[in-house]
Each structure stands twice: as structure tokens, then as C-alpha cells.
Amino acid sequence: MNIANNLSFYLIVSAVLFVLGVIAALSRRNTIGIFMGVELILNAAALNFVAVRLLNQKAAQSPVQDGSLFALFIIVLAAIEAAVALAIVLRVFAMKRSIDPDKMARLKG
Amino acid sequence: MSLAELLSDAFTNVSGYQMPFIVFSILAAVVVILLFAMPVGGICTYLERKISADFQERIGPNRVGPIGLLQFFADGIKMFLKEDIANKNADLIIYNIAPALVMAGSLGAFAAVPFAKYVIGANLDIGVFYVMAVGSLVSLGILLGAWSSDNKWSLMGGVRAAAQIVSYEIPLGIAVLSVVLVSGSMNLVDIVDMQAWPSGEAGHFWFIFHNPFLTINFFIYFIASLAECNRTPFDLAEAESELVSGFNTEFSGMRFGLYALAEFIDVIMFCCVAVALFFGGWNIPFINLTDIQTGWRIFGGSADILIQTLFMIGVFLSKVAVLIFIVMWIRWTLPRLRVDQLMALCWKYLIPIGLFNLVGAAIWMLLFHGRGLIEIIGIAGGHH
Amino acid sequence: MSLIDIFALLSGIAAVLTASLVAFHPNILYAAVALTFSLMSVAGLYAVLGADFVAAAQLIIYVGGIIVVILFAIMMSENIYRTRFLDNARKILLPLGIGSVLFVLLVKLIAKAAVSIPVVKDPIRVPVSGPIGEAFIHQYALPFEYVSLVLLIGLIGAVVIARPNYHEKPERGGE
Numbered sequence: 001m002n003i004a005n006n007l008s009f010y011l012i013v014s015a016v017l018f019v020l021g022v023i024a025a026l027s028r029r030n031t032i033g034i035f036m037g038v039e040l041i042l043n044a045a046a047l048n049f050v051a052v053r054l055l056n057q058k059a060a061q062s063p064v065q066d067g068s069l070f071a072l073f074i075i076v077l078a079a080i081e082a083a084v085a086l087a088i089v090l091r092v093f094a095m096k097r098s099i100d101p102d103k104m105a106r107l108k109g
Numbered sequence: 110m111s112l113a114e115l116l117s118d119a120f121t122n123v124s125g126y127q128m129p130f131i132v133f134s135i136l137a138a139v140v141v142i143l144l145f146a147m148p149v150g151g152i153c154t155y156l157e158r159k160i161s162a163d164f165q166e167r168i169g170p171n172r173v174g175p176i177g178l179l180q181f182f183a184d185g186i187k188m189f190l191k192e193d194i195a196n197k198n199a200d201l202i203i204y205n206i207a208p209a210l211v212m213a214g215s216l217g218a219f220a221a222v223p224f225a226k227y228v229i230g231a232n233l234d235i236g237v238f239y240v241m242a243v244g245s246l247v248s249l250g251i252l253l254g255a256w257s258s259d260n261k262w263s264l265m266g267g268v269r270a271a272a273q274i275v276s277y278e279i280p281l282g283i284a285v286l287s288v289v290l291v292s293g294s295m296n297l298v299d300i301v302d303m304q305a306w307p308s309g310e311a312g313h314f315w316f317i318f319h320n321p322f323l324t325i326n327f328f329i330y331f332i333a334s335l336a337e338c339n340r341t342p343f344d345l346a347e348a349e350s351e352l353v354s355g356f357n358t359e360f361s362g363m364r365f366g367l368y369a370l371a372e373f374i375d376v377i378m379f380c381c382v383a384v385a386l387f388f389g390g391w392n393i394p395f396i397n398l399t400d401i402q403t404g405w406r407i408f409g410g411s412a413d414i415l416i417q418t419l420f421m422i423g424v425f426l427s428k429v430a431v432l433i434f435i436v437m438w439i440r441w442t443l444p445r446l447r448v449d450q451l452m453a454l455c456w457k458y459l460i461p462i463g464l465f466n467l468v469g470a471a472i473w474m475l476l477f478h479g480r481g482l483i484e485i486i487g488i489a490g491g492h493h
Numbered sequence: 494m495s496l497i498d499i500f501a502l503l504s505g506i507a508a509v510l511t512a513s514l515v516a517f518h519p520n521i522l523y524a525a526v527a528l529t530f531s532l533m534s535v536a537g538l539y540a541v542l543g544a545d546f547v548a549a550a551q552l553i554i555y556v557g558g559i560i561v562v563i564l565f566a567i568m569m570s571e572n573i574y575r576t577r578f579l580d581n582a583r584k585i586l587l588p589l590g591i592g593s594v595l596f597v598l599l600v601k602l603i604a605k606a607a608v609s610i611p612v613v614k615d616p617i618r619v620p621v622s623g624p625i626g627e628a629f630i631h632q633y634a635l636p637f638e639y640v641s642l643v644l645l646i647g648l649i650g651a652v653v654i655a656r657p658n659y660h661e662k663p664e665r666g667g668e
Binding site for chain 1: 543652
């Protein structure tokens with residue numbers, strides 16, 4: 001058994017993370033819950049980049065840092081997303097006393 | 110060494126021929142964590158009480174053992190025997206996880222601390238970055254513990270602690286980054302090796318004397334690390350006069366013990382990293398410890414490496430001890446900051462000054478081709 | 494199975510289990526804690542894949558930053574000690590259906606790829622932190638600057654959005 005060098009293992013883990021993220025983002029009736037689902041989706045994508053760079057024969061010919069670079073950019077963009085999304089959550093809560101996404105239907109506060 | 114190599118090496122060493130290495134690394138982990146971090150954390154609590162007593166012209170603990178030396182032992186036994194109480198409405202799962210997270214964050218960082226050239230848990234390529242990454246578990250543990258204990262003082266303390274730790278990670282990171290910029294490596298052993306006394310091409314001497322920008326950045330590192338460990342003047346998270354005991358109010362017995370010990374272990378860890386980054390680790394002026402040649406033999410081999418290692422550990426730990434003393438000195442001298450002063454210090458002073466020094470250090474590296482002050486002035490001599 | 498395989502397997506299982514807690518646990522604070530452990534397990538997988546720098550960055554940015562901010566947001570909105578989701582069973586069925594269809598499709602795709610696309614048998618894990626630094630100042634300099642610009646704009650935007658406006662009154666009880 002060779003798991004650490006098995007590309008399918010990483011792809012399946014990342015597929016499960018992605019699907020669970022989608023389920024969380026669709027089913028939660030709480031903005032922060034949706035946001036956590038999105039974080040899972042982003043992580044699944046980043047894991048794929050790193051795993052494929054190391055283990056796919058064609059990708060292995062690209063520069064060594066490429067997979068890590070994509071993952072790093074994803075992590076940084078997730079950080080920005082966290083800052084903005086949670087600022088919006090706090091603002092909406094201050095206005096509506098609720099962070100249920102169904103109650104955010106009005107565009108003008 | 111990368112983390113993946115560490116994992117695969119550990120196995121080949123079990124199955125293959127290099128048994129002594131795995132024995133050595135397990136021993137190193139046990140020595141570092143159980144025989145170093147824990148007792149030294151305990152001794153620090155004793156020293157803290159003794160030093161505070163000195164500052165306040167009291168005697169301090171003096172009953173258990175000679176001059177009260179065994180006091181920390183008695184404290185530890187008391188912690189273990191105390192009844193473990195949890196608040197009725199406490200969230201027990203998170204309440205139990207939180208102290209462990211804090212402890213994991215403080216102890217895990219020791220894996221990459223270089224006590225001597227060959228005495229290091231894991232000689233990682235990303236050494237100093239790993240230390241900071243593992244250390245970030247502490248803020249999470251404090252916030253969760255505070256929330257789960259169902260007490261408004263805890264919650265206030267926890268929120269304060271998390272905000273403070275997240276903010277002060279930025280100046281801390283900038284100060285560490287300036288050292289990484291000068292040394293060109295994140296491996297702590299490499300960084301320490303570069304700070305040897307200059308002889309020939311190698312060695313830049315301690316980075317705190319490398320250039321004025323790094324000198325100022327050391328102070329930024331030191332102030333930020335005080336805030337990271339919630340030490341006075343930044344102990345708003347457990348401000349006794351306002352919040353009872355802050356985030357650990359509801360914790361009792363060994364759970365409280367873990368929080369209290371983790372704080373001291375954090376202090377030790379930050380002092381160790383400060384010594385490795387700015388004070389040359391095991392390097393001392395005028396002599397290179399690796400040049401010690403006695404010719405003595407032990408177990409049929411040369412005893413030189415053993416003697417050198419012992420010297421290195423001694424030098425490293427004495428520098429750490431001096432820094433820890435300064436931390437305690439500050440604690441019993443300065444008053445506590447207000448929350449707005451705390452944030453103003455971080456965002457208005459430490460971060461801009463740190464960024465300026467980072468750019469300054471980069472320009473210094475360009476202008477003087479990476480040479481430090483000591484080399485430029487030429488005290489060291491051996492440049493020919 | 495060598496130690497690194499065991500570590501990879503454990504990290505993968507832990508990532509999946511904790512991620513399912515993120516998706517299904519009724520208490521939002523538990524979901525956030527589970528998300529922490531899920532992200533830490535993914536960091537473990539990065540370490541197995543030889544991407545040390547990404548693993549440490551994942552820990553320092555997610556655990557030290559994003560999760561703490563999420564916890565703040567949870568504690569500052571809603572009732573601080575009643576962190577239940579407003580979930581109901583009716584709403585989870587459709588997402589579950591979509592999710593399972595998606596999962597079946599993805600697994601089929603992976604199974605197809607596993608037999609047809611050549612993989613590296615014995616990958617060499619080289620240290621990447623040096624090359625990452627080189628790339629950020631050479632061929633990836635523009636994306637790097639661009640991301641830092643986005644970060645700056647995002648931070649300013651977050652401050653502007655979150656700053657309280659004392660002139661407007663909160664709508665009591667929502668709509």
C-alpha cells in the first residue's frame with residue numbers, strides 16, 4: 001500500500017471536502033456557516049494543485065514551486081474573503097439583528 | 110530537512126539499520142519536552158515568585174526545600190490533587206480541548222528550537238516559520254477556553270487575548286522577517302551558524318549587532334513577544350484588578366495548571382527564538398566553539414563533539430536565562446496598558462517602525478554586500 | 494505501509510470526518526472548531542506532499558487568523574451562548590442530493606483519470622521555500638503585487654463596512 005504517493009487518494013479526499021463544502025454552503029441558514037463551506041471548497045482546490053504538481057507526470061515537469069504558489073494565492077485570497085465577509089456579517093447583524101441569509105434579500109438597508 | 114523527509118526518515122530508521130537515530134530523536138523529544146520545557150516552566154514560576162518578592166522587599170517562598178527551591182514541586186502536586194471543577198453550563202467538549210490546544214501550541218514549537226548544533230528536535234528548512242505557525246494555536250485555545258467556561262469575565266479576557274495575539278503577530282512576523290532577509294534562510298541552525306564570530310569569509314556575528322535596523326527590530330520582536338505571551342505590561346487578558354483572572358477564571362486543577370504552565374513555556378520559547386535569531390544562539394565573541402579541540406577520548410571516539418555540544422547548550426541556555434530575567438523584571442516594574450494604548454502601540458508604532466526597518470535592512474544588505482557592522486569596523490581581525 | 498503513509502491516511506480521514514462535522518453539526522461553534530481541525534489535517538497532507546511552506550502558511554493564516562476572526566463573528570452576532578444553527582430538515586435534502594450527485598460524478602472522473610493519466614511512481618520531494626521566494630520576485634512578481642493590492646483594498650473595504658454608523662437605527666427583529 002502506497003498512500004502518500006497515490007494521486008487518487010488526494011483527489012478523493014479533496015473531492016469529499018469539496019462536496020461537503022458545497023452541502024454546507026447550500027444548506028446552512030447562517031451566513032457564517034455558508035462562509036465555512038466556502039473555506040472547505042477553497043481548501044479542496046488548493047490541495048488538488050499541490051497533489052497534482054507532485055504526482056502527475058505531466059505536471060511534474062513544471063517548476064517545483066508552481067503547485068505551492070497556487071495554494072498560497074488561494075490561502076491569501078481566502079484571508080481577504082474572510083475579512084470582507086465577516087465585516088459584512090457584522091454590519092448586517094448590526095442593521096437586522098440576524099445573519100440569516102434569507103433575510104438579506106433587500107438591497108437597500 | 111522537510112516535514113515529509115522527517116516522516117519517511119523516521120520509518121527507515123525503525124526498519125533499517127540506523128536504530129540509534131530514532132532512539133536519539135525520541136530521546137531528544139522526551140528530553141526537550143518533559144525534561145526541559147516542563148521543569149524549566151516550573152522553575153520559572155518559582156523564580157517569578159522569588160524575583161517579585163525581591164522587587165517588593167519580601168522574602169518569597171522559603172519553606173519547601175532549601176531557600177524554597179522545591180516550591181514548584183509542591184505547587185505541581187497541589188495542582189494534580191485539586192478537584193477538577195467545571196461550570197454547570199460549561200461546554201464540556203470544548204472546555205476539555207482548549208487547554209490541550211494551548212499546550213500543544215507552546216510545546217510543539219520547541220521541536221525546531223536549536224539548543225546546540227546537533228541538539229534539535231527537527232532541523233526543518235522552514236524552522237522559524239514553523240515555530241510561528243504552531244504558536245498560533247495558542248490564541249485559538251485561549252479564545253475557545255474562555256467561551257466554553259460560561260463566564261463573562263472569561264469571555265472578556267478571551268476576546269481581549271485573541272485580539273491582542275492576532276494583532277501582535279504582525280510586528281512579530283515583520284521582526285522575524287528582517288532576520289530571515291539578512292540571513293537568507295529560515296532554518297534556525299543555518300541562522301545561528303551565520304552568527305559565528307567572523308573569521309575568513311564566514312560569520313557575521315550576532316544579528317542584533319549586524320546593523321542598526323536589526324537592533325531596533327529586536328526590540329520590536331521583544332515587545333511583540335511579551336504581548337504574545339500575555340505578560341505584563343500586556344496582561345489585559347488576565348487583568349486581575351478588572352477581570353478576576355481573565356480567560357482562565359473558571360479553570361481549576363491541572364487544567365488551570367496547563368494554562369499557567371503554557372504561559373511560562375511560551376515565554377521560554379520566545380526567548381529561545383530571540384536568542385537564536387538575534388543573539389547568535391550558541392555563538393560567543395572571539396571564539397568559535399567548534400574550534401575546541403581537546404583530544405580527549407570517550408567510548409573509543411573523540412570527545413570533542415560532546416564537549417562542544419555541552420558548551421553550546423550552556424551558552425544558549427544562559428542567554429535564554431538572561432532574557433527570561435528581563436521579562437520578569439519588566440513584569441514587576443511596569444504598569445498595565447489600557448486596551449486603546451495596546452492597539453495604538455501595535456498599529457501606530459510597532460508595525461510602521463518594523464516595516465521601515467525591514468526596508469532599511471534590505472538597503473543595508475545591498476549597500477554593504479551583506480556584511481555586518483562588526484565586519485565593517487574590522488574588530489574581528491581575521492579578514493585576510 | 495510506512496510511517497508517512499500512515500500519516501497521510503490519518504490526515505485524510507481526519508480531514509474528511511471533521512469536514513462532515515462542518516457541514517452537518519447543529520452547533521455553529523462546533524462547526525468552526527471542526528473546521529479548524531479539518532484545515533489542520535489538510536496542512537498535514539501538504540506536509541506529506543512536501544509543500545512545507547504551504548503547510549505552515551495554512552496553519553498561520555487559517556488557524557491563527559481566519560478561524561479566530563470566524564469565532565469573533567460568531568460570538569458578536571446572535572446570542573453569544575446560543576450558537577445553534579437555524580437548520581431544518583426540509584432544507585438539507587436538496588443540498589444533500591446535489592452533493593451526492595456531484596460526488597458520484599467526481600469519483601467517476603477520478604477513477605477514469607487514475608487508469609488513463611500517467612502518474613509519477615517515485616516523486617522526489619524537493620524543498621520549495623527557496624524556489625517560492627525566487628518565483629515571487631521573478632516570474633510571479635505581477636500576481637504577487639496584484640494579490641497584495643487586492644489584500645490592501647479588501648482590508649480597507651472591511652474597515653469601511655464594519656465601522657458603525659451611529660446615525661442609522663437598527664431594525665428591531667429583522668423584517
